[in-house]
Amino acid sequence: MPSYKANDRKSERPRPARPLISIVAPCYNEEDAVAPFAKAVQAVLEGADFDYEILFIEDGSADGTRDQLVALSKTRPRVRVIVFSRNFGKEAALSAGLDHARGDAVVVIDVDLQDPPALIGEFVAKWREGYDVVYGARADRSSDGAAKRVSAEGFYRLFNRISKIKLPEDAGDFRLIDRRVVRALNALPERSRFMKGLFAWAGFPAVGVPYVRPERAAGETKFSFWKLWNFALDGIVSFSTAPLRIWSYIGVVIAFLSFIYASIIIIRTAIMGVDVPGYASLLVVVLFFGSVQLISVGVLGEYIARLFAEVKRRPIYLVDEIYGADLEKGAGRLVETVDAAYTENSGS
Ligand code: UDP
Ligand code: MG
Numbered sequence: 564m565p566s567y568k569a570n571d572r573k574s575e576r577p578r579p580a581r582p583l584i585s586i587v588a589p590c591y592n593e594e595d596a597v598a599p600f601a602k603a604v605q606a607v608l609e610g611a612d613f614d615y616e617i618l619f620i621e622d623g624s625a626d627g628t629r630d631q632l633v634a635l636s637k638t639r640p641r642v643r644v645i646v647f648s649r650n651f652g653k654e655a656a657l658s659a660g661l662d663h664a665r666g667d668a669v670v671v672i673d674v675d676l677q678d679p680p681a682l683i684g685e686f687v688a689k690w691r692e693g694y695d696v697v698y699g700a701r702a703d704r705s706s707d708g709a710a711k712r713v714s715a716e717g718f719y720r721l722f723n724r725i726s727k728i729k730l731p732e733d734a735g736d737f738r739l740i741d742r743r744v745v746r747a748l749n750a751l752p753e754r755s756r757f758m759k760g761l762f763a764w765a766g767f768p769a770v771g772v773p774y775v776r777p778e779r780a781a782g783e784t785k786f787s788f789w790k791l792w793n794f795a796l797d798g799i800v801s802f803s804t805a806p807l808r809i810w811s812y813i814g815v816v817i818a819f820l821s822f823i824y825a826s827i828i829i830i831r832t833a834i835m836g837v838d839v840p841g842y843a844s845l846l847v848v849v850l851f852f853g854s855v856q857l858i859s860v861g862v863l864g865e866y867i868a869r870l871f872a873e874v875k876r877r878p879i880y881l882v883d884e885i886y887g888a889d890l891e892k893g894a895g896r897l898v899e900t901v902d903a904a905y906t907e908n909s910g911s
Pocket of ligand 1: 588590651784786
């Protein structure tokens with residue numbers, strides 16, 4: 564199976580002596596996870612030899628997440644909160660985090676403590692060694708159910724087979740990326756943001772750090788089977804044209820088989836005369852071609868729908884408010900209420 568091969572050449576670009584690391588944490592209905600997360604991050608990073616800021620993206624939660632985050636920003640000068648106008652999804656939240664992060668490097672992390680904050684120090688150490696991307700590699704997937712494990716494996720297999728960009732198989736979004744990778748990603752104009760793919764697309768010297776992924780600390784997963792399915796489709800359609808092109812080959816094979824079958828029928832009719840029965844074979848052929856055509860039109864539809872979304876050029880997310888750490892002026896003020904959202908972001 565073709566698989567991911569990291570660019571493991573280290574960069575010799577110097578790192579700042581006391582860098583600022585931005586922690587980007589997307590939150591959607593996470594009222595029970597926010598406080599333990601903030602505590603864990605603080606515990607791990609308080610004595611570190613780098614500065615940090617935590618950037619929470621409030622992705623249109625329906626529970627008390629927003630109030631919790633705003634309260635947190637008022638007591639903690641390192642916390643900034645970007646409140647979306649509605650739920651835009653994790654990929655959009657990550658894009659917003661990368662747009663607003665100010666650090667020399669950015670750590671993308673889930674707020675449910677499935678990505679252990681204790682690893683951040685190790686990520687930064689690897690980054691200092693010269694890697695521009697340091698990703699968390701899940702040593703095992705025991706915290707996922709059997710169905711998710713099998714479907715995830717199938718997805719990575721298929722993806723790596725048909726896409727030129729290969730994904731590391733056991734990496735989630737949990738990773739540190741250098742400022743220049745952030746800049747590259749922020750410059751991408753596309754609306755459909757399959758971040759795992761975009762991280763891999765960017766390239767740059769990368770290394771994985773193995774870790775065991777714990778269970779969720781609180782709450783439950785936000786990704787239903789249907790959401791994951793659409794997420795997988797998004798990934799494949801954004802990174803491969805194989806599902807589009809395969810139909811020419813399927814067409815050629817079917818045309819060839821049809822030609823053989825047609826020849827047999829013609830010859831048989833010429834020798835044995837007309838035999839009227841044929842209802843069953845006729846029906847089979849009609850149904851078969853009907854389905855093949857519908858499937859191929861459906862695949863076309865997947866690409867056209869995404870083309871349509873790209874062409875409309877709607878922003879990836881809309882920001883409602885930003886609460887923030889304006890370090891000189893004190894914590895927790897409403898820094899910005901965004902009215903003209905289109906000037907706020909366009910993904911670039
Ligand atoms: N998330 C988000 N917006 C969404 C769904 C999820 O910001 O629409 C966040 C969620 O709050 C969490 C992270 O993305 O911090 C990962 O979600 P989850 O833990 O549900 O995914 P899983 O770990 O089950 O794959
Ligand atoms: Mg999780």
